[in-house]
Amino acid sequence: xxxxxxxxxxxxxxxxxxxxxxxxxxxxxxxxxxxxxxxxxxxxxxxxxxxxxxxxxxxxxxxxxxxxxxxxxxxxxxxxxxxxx
Numbered sequence: 001x002x003x004x005x006x007x008x009x010x011x012x013x014x015x016x017x018x019x020x021x022x023x024x025x026x027x028x029x030x031x032x033x034x035x036x037x038x039x040x041x042x043x044x045x046x047x048x049x050x051x052x053x054x055x056x057x058x059x060x061x062x063x064x065x066x067x068x069x070x071x072x073x074x075x076x077x078x079x080x081x082x083x084x085x
Contacts, residue, residue, distance in 0.1 A: 063073035
């Protein structure tokens with residue numbers, strides 16, 4: 001009985017170790033994708049195309065289409081858009 005025996009790990013322990021390594025690898029890949037793809041795209045995003053922009057008349061026209069009987073919308077155009085010009 002002088003033969004040395006190597007301790008064997010249980011299949012459950014190997015599965016847990018595999019899952020931990022897989023989660024670390026997934027985190028690294030997701031982080032690289034975020035910095036390489038998602039972050040530059042987020043930096044390029046501008047205001048939506050359908051926003052009234054800086055044009056006073058565009059703001060009034062949009063208010064007439066979306067809120068025909070609302071004076072509050074036209075007041076907001078006057079305060080936030082028209083006075084900037």
